[in-house]
Each structure stands twice: as structure tokens, then as C-alpha cells.
Amino acid sequence: MDVSLTAAHWVYLGGIIVILGTMLMRKNIVVPAVIGTFLTAFVFSDSLVTGLASIFNASLVAARELFNIFLIISLVTAMLGALRQMGADRLMVAPFRRVMRGGTSSFIVLAVVTYTISLFFWPTPAVPLIGAVLIPVAIRAGLPPMAVGMAIAICGQGMALSSDYIIKVAPGLSAKSAGVDPDVVADRALVMSLIVGLTALLIAYFTQRRHMRRPAPELLTDWEARAESDFGKPGGDAPGGGATPTGGAAIGRTPAEAATSAAPPTSTAVLAEPVTASARQVIDDTFQSIRAxxxxxxxxxxxxxxxxxxxxxxxxxxxxxxxxxxxxxxxVGGIAALILFAAAATNDKKGFLETTSEHLIDGLVFAFKAMGIVIPIAGFFFIGNGDFSAAILGLPADATGPTLLFDLVNAAQSHLPQNAFVTSFGILAIGMIAGLEGSGFTGLPLTGSLAGALGPAVGMDPATLAAIGQMGNIWSGGGTFVAWSSLIAVAGFARVPVLELARKCFVPVVSGLVLSTALSVLIF
Incomplete structure (x- = not known):
């Protein structure tokens, strides 16, 4: 299909190149993204007003699309805050210590559980579940937070979602556009996803292995405190930093330990004396806290x-x-909210309405301070997506927005040489570029159509090429090395910078994609 490229297309392409280059230099990409949004809108509309307004509109559209991720991070973080106040978080993870005894076993358990849940239900509900239950155990067992994020992203957003073997939405989209059997695409995508995922996991494990530490309760306390301190918290009090919430155990200690430290200094000396009413009340409160x-x-x-x-x-x-x-x-969010209410009421019966609100505020502040940086970045890539560009550019509601990113990809595909290897890697690259807008599924019709058109010309099965394009789309935009995708949720629960997590995942994932594509040409 012939695509007529305009000046706006070239400006947008220049913005992508600058952003990718800035990422490679390990610099923050917010400023290039905002400037790229402004220049693209200005050149497209030839209006300074539209260009300036697009800066705000792009972030607004991105915030609306990503807010569900922010909200679930907030609710689960608030729930964990209430559980931590009573010391339940440590008791909750204790049974998993039998299996997750060290960094290596924790890495394996996280990978297996994430893949299994995500394969059946997609990563969206899987990440909060794992974040609430297994991540604290892995941290206590000595697995570094970055390794936690990499394992979850690779197995959930990457390996499980790229094959989508159970739900089969992705293979269906790819196959329909390519004109082939969806089951064939699904089978080949499953094999490719395993090759990519296992390769990426091995690289991730060996790059993070030197950061693993001996299991210790202090690792969990330090992780909680450092994460809150780094991302900021109202009033400057970080959990684990010495502040003890009213009515609960000190953070980082069990209720029994908190009660011991809260007991009067002379309590040991008066054990032989009759127990006073105040001392009895302290003991009763301690046992009630333990039971709760x-x-x-x-x-x-x-x-x-x-x-x-x-x-x-x-x-x-x-x-x-x-x-x-x-x-x-x-x-998942609704369950977290109800548990939060119950835990807050248990911790502080008289003031639980206020303490519940405080936990919610802390959760929202954490989510936005930790992940809010991706909103203007996502806005730039959304302006290249026809589903969002009209709203960003201020076009009428019934108007069709420009598809700048897909137009660029369509224009590039006509220059691919007629060779099986070159075509396969070309479709892989096109899929990865199409995924830059942060969704692993919107580019599937494009790569599927290219597979159907180019497959017979180079002597390859279109189903194989469609599966290769599916790998590029979803491993990129599904949330492994694109920071403005659902990788936000993974980074939020692992409590690591999302841009750093994206950079760490890049080499392992791309290495797996290259190996998988090469083997697919030879095998299928």
C-alpha cells in the first residue's frame, strides 16, 4: 500500500529517533517526548495554538488510558500499608519461605507462577496478585527488586502474553489479517515465545545473580523503607524509618516485637508484682494485635x-x-479495597475512616510519584496512534486522526529485500516499532497483513511470519522494554524505576527475539 508521508510524519520519526537515542544514553526522555509532541502537532496543524494545546491534551489522554494501572497500584499499596501496620505482611509471606529460600529459588518461583497465571488470565490481574503475595517473599529471600521486575515482566507481559495461547486474542488478530489458520499461528507463537522467554530469563538471571543477597528480614524492611523514601511520602515519614502508626505495630516488626518495645522499661522488674490494670491492657492489646x-x-x-x-x-x-x-x-482492586477497609478498622476502630483515607492517599501518592513520569512520554507515542491522535490534536469528535506511526511502518515495508531472513527480521522490526505506542495488540493487523502479502513472495508460510510479527508487537508494546506500557504496573509493585527496568529488559528480550526469529526461519 502506497503511503504519502507528510512533514508531520518526518517530524514524528525524528522524535522517535531522538527518544530512542536518549534512552540509549541512559538519560530521561520526558523533555524530548514533550518537545516531539509539540513539534508534531504544530507541523501537522500549522497552528501554534494546537501545538501548545497538544502538550496538555497528550498527557491528558495518556493519563486517562493509564489511570486503571495507577489506581490498582494505589489500592494494593494502600492495602499492604494497612497490613504492614499490624504486622500481617510478614506473617502472610512466612509459608512461602519454605520454597523461596534464596534468590535463585525465588526467581524460579516468580517466573513459573507469573507465567501460569498470565497464560490463563493475561498479566493484568496476575501482576497485582503476585505483587501482594510473592514479591515481599522474594525480596526477603535475597532477590534484588530489579530481578523481581525482570522476571515478572519477561514471563507475564512477554512470554505468556506474546503467545496468548489460552485466550487466543492475539493469534486471532494476526491470523485474520494474514488469512491463515489461527491455531497454526498460536502453535508457532507458543514455540517462539518460549524460546524468547527462556533466553531472556537466562540472561536476566546471570546479569542479576551478583546482586543477590543472603535471606534476611532486614531486606524486606529496607526495601519498603527505601522505596517509600525514594518516591516520597507526605510528611517525610517512610515506613520502616522509625515512625510507628497509631494503634499498630512498628513497621518492620511483628506485633510481639512491637509490644516488647512498647512495654514500660521496668516491666521485667515488676513481673513478680501484681499485674496492674494498665499492664493488663497492654498485654490484652498485644494478643489482640497478634490474633488480628x-x-x-x-x-x-x-x-x-x-x-x-x-x-x-x-x-x-x-x-x-x-x-x-x-x-x-x-x-483485584475491589478485593484490595475491602481488605484495606477491614484492616484499617481492625488497627484503629475509632479513627478507621481517617486512617483508611490516609492509606489511600499514600497509595495514590506512591503510584503517581513512582510512575507519573511515563504520562507525557506515552502522550508522544499516542499522537502517532489513530485511536488517540484526534483527541490530542483537538479534531472534531467524528474526525479520524492521523496514523503517523503505522504510516511510517507501511512506507518502510516496501523497501524490504525479497529474502526469507531479511523479510522475517524486517517484520520483527516493524512489529517492535509498532509496539512503541505502548499496546502490544494494535499493531497485529499491520504485521499480519504484511505476513500474508510477503510470505508467498519469499517462500515462507505466512503463519510463521505472522507469529514473528506478533512476537515483535507484544514483547515490545505488551510491557517488557517500553516504559509507557503495562510495564508501569510491574515496576510499581517491584518498586523500581520503570525506565531503568525497561533498559534492563532490553538486551535480554531483544537477544531472545533475534534467536527465536532465526530459528523460526530454519524450523518452520
Whole structure:
């Protein structure tokens, strides 16, 4: 298909090149993204007013599209804050220590659990579940936070989502555009995804292995405190930094330890004396706190396990509605909110309305301070997507926005040489570029169409080329090395900078993609 490129296309392409170059230099890309948005809108509309307004509109559109991720991070973070106040977080993760005894075993368990849940239900509900239950265990076992983020991103947003073998939305889109059997695309995508994922996991493991430490409770305390301190917290008090919430155990200690430190200095000397009313009250409060912590330590995993069972019943039977994607994530957030209310009421019966609000505010502040940087970056890539560009450019509601990114990709594909290897890697590159707008699925019709058109010309099965394009689309835009995608959620729960996580994942994932593509040409 002939594509007529305008000046706006070339300006947008220049913005992409500058952003990628800035990322390679390990610099922040917010300023280039904002300037790129302004220049693209200005050149497209030939209006300074539209160019300036696009800076705000792009961030507004991006915030609207990404807010569901921010909100679920906020709710789960708020829930964990209430659990941490009573010491239930440490009791909750204690059973997993039997399996996750060190950094290596934690890395393997995170990878397997993430892949299994994401394969059946997509990564959207999987990441909050793992963030609430398994990530604290992995941190305590000595696995560095960056390795946690890499394992979850590679196995969930990458390996499971790129094949989409159970739900089969991605293979269906690719196959329909290529004019081939969806099951064939799904089978080949599954093999490719495993090659990419295992390669990326091995590289990630060996690059992070030297950062692993001996298991220790202090690692979890330091991780919680450092994360809150780095991202900021109202009033400057970081959990684990010495501030003890009213009515609860000190952060980083069990209720028993908190009670011990809270007991009067002379308590040991007066044990032989009659127990006073105030001392008895301290003892009663301590035992009540311990019971509450144990109750919630059992309640939280049980609630999320019941949710997983519900998802499985809905998937394989007609007894309950089948939840997918956003609906499943909404359920995770709703469960977190109810547990937050119950935990806050247990911690502070008289003032739980106020303490609940404080936990929610802390969760929102954490989510936006940690992840808000991606909003203007996503805005730049959204202006190249026809689904969002009209709103950013201020076009009428019924107008069709420009598809700058896809136009550039369509123009480039006509220059691919007629060779199986070159064509395969060309479609892979096109898929990866199409994924730069942060969604792993919107580029699938494009790569599928190219596979159907170019496959017979180079003597390759279009289903193979469609699966290769699917790998590029989803490993890029699905959330492994594009920071303005669902990688935000992974970084939020691992509590690492999202741009740094994207950079760390780049080499392992691209290495796996190159190996997978080369083997696919030879095997299929």
C-alpha cells in the first residue's frame, strides 16, 4: 500500500529517533517526548495554538488510558500499608519461605507462577496478585527488586502474553489479517515465545545473580523503607524509618516485637508484682494485635486464591461469568479495597475512616510519584496512534486522526529485500516499532497483513511470519522494554524505576527475539 508521508510524519520519526537515542544514553526522555509532541502537532496543524494545546491534551489522554494501572497500584499499596501496620505482611509471606529460600529459588518461583497465571488470565490481574503475595517473599529471600521486575515482566507481559495461547486474542488478530489458520499461528507463537522467554530469563538471571543477597528480614524492611523514601511520602515519614502508626505495630516488626518495645522499661522488674490494670491492657492489646495479624495473614492469600479459582471456573465452565483483562483487574482492586477497609478498622476502630483515607492517599501518592513520569512520554507515542491522535490534536469528535506511526511502518515495508531472513527480521522490526505506542495488540493487523502479502513472495508460510510479527508487537508494546506500557504496573509493585527496568529488559528480550526469529526461519 502506497503511503504519502507528510512533514508531520518526518517530524514524528525524528522524535522517535531522538527518544530512542536518549534512552540509549541512559538519560530521561520526558523533555524530548514533550518537545516531539509539540513539534508534531504544530507541523501537522500549522497552528501554534494546537501545538501548545497538544502538550496538555497528550498527557491528558495518556493519563486517562493509564489511570486503571495507577489506581490498582494505589489500592494494593494502600492495602499492604494497612497490613504492614499490624504486622500481617510478614506473617502472610512466612509459608512461602519454605520454597523461596534464596534468590535463585525465588526467581524460579516468580517466573513459573507469573507465567501460569498470565497464560490463563493475561498479566493484568496476575501482576497485582503476585505483587501482594510473592514479591515481599522474594525480596526477603535475597532477590534484588530489579530481578523481581525482570522476571515478572519477561514471563507475564512477554512470554505468556506474546503467545496468548489460552485466550487466543492475539493469534486471532494476526491470523485474520494474514488469512491463515489461527491455531497454526498460536502453535508457532507458543514455540517462539518460549524460546524468547527462556533466553531472556537466562540472561536476566546471570546479569542479576551478583546482586543477590543472603535471606534476611532486614531486606524486606529496607526495601519498603527505601522505596517509600525514594518516591516520597507526605510528611517525610517512610515506613520502616522509625515512625510507628497509631494503634499498630512498628513497621518492620511483628506485633510481639512491637509490644516488647512498647512495654514500660521496668516491666521485667515488676513481673513478680501484681499485674496492674494498665499492664493488663497492654498485654490484652498485644494478643489482640497478634490474633488480628494472623487472621489477615490467612485472609489475604485465601481471598486471592478464591479469586483465582473463580477465574478458572469462569474460564472452563459456564457456572460464572468469564472475566478478562480489565474486568479481572477491577476485581483485584475491589478485593484490595475491602481488605484495606477491614484492616484499617481492625488497627484503629475509632479513627478507621481517617486512617483508611490516609492509606489511600499514600497509595495514590506512591503510584503517581513512582510512575507519573511515563504520562507525557506515552502522550508522544499516542499522537502517532489513530485511536488517540484526534483527541490530542483537538479534531472534531467524528474526525479520524492521523496514523503517523503505522504510516511510517507501511512506507518502510516496501523497501524490504525479497529474502526469507531479511523479510522475517524486517517484520520483527516493524512489529517492535509498532509496539512503541505502548499496546502490544494494535499493531497485529499491520504485521499480519504484511505476513500474508510477503510470505508467498519469499517462500515462507505466512503463519510463521505472522507469529514473528506478533512476537515483535507484544514483547515490545505488551510491557517488557517500553516504559509507557503495562510495564508501569510491574515496576510499581517491584518498586523500581520503570525506565531503568525497561533498559534492563532490553538486551535480554531483544537477544531472545533475534534467536527465536532465526530459528523460526530454519524450523518452520
Amino acid at each position: 495479624a494472623k487472621t489477615f495473614a490467612i485472609l489475604v492469600p485465601t481471598a486471592y486464591l478464591a479469586f483465582i479459582v473463580y477465574l478458572m471456573v469462569g474460564k472452563f465452565t459456564d457456572l460464572v461469568p468469564d472475566l478478562k483483562g480489565g474486568d479481572a483487574a477491577a476485581m
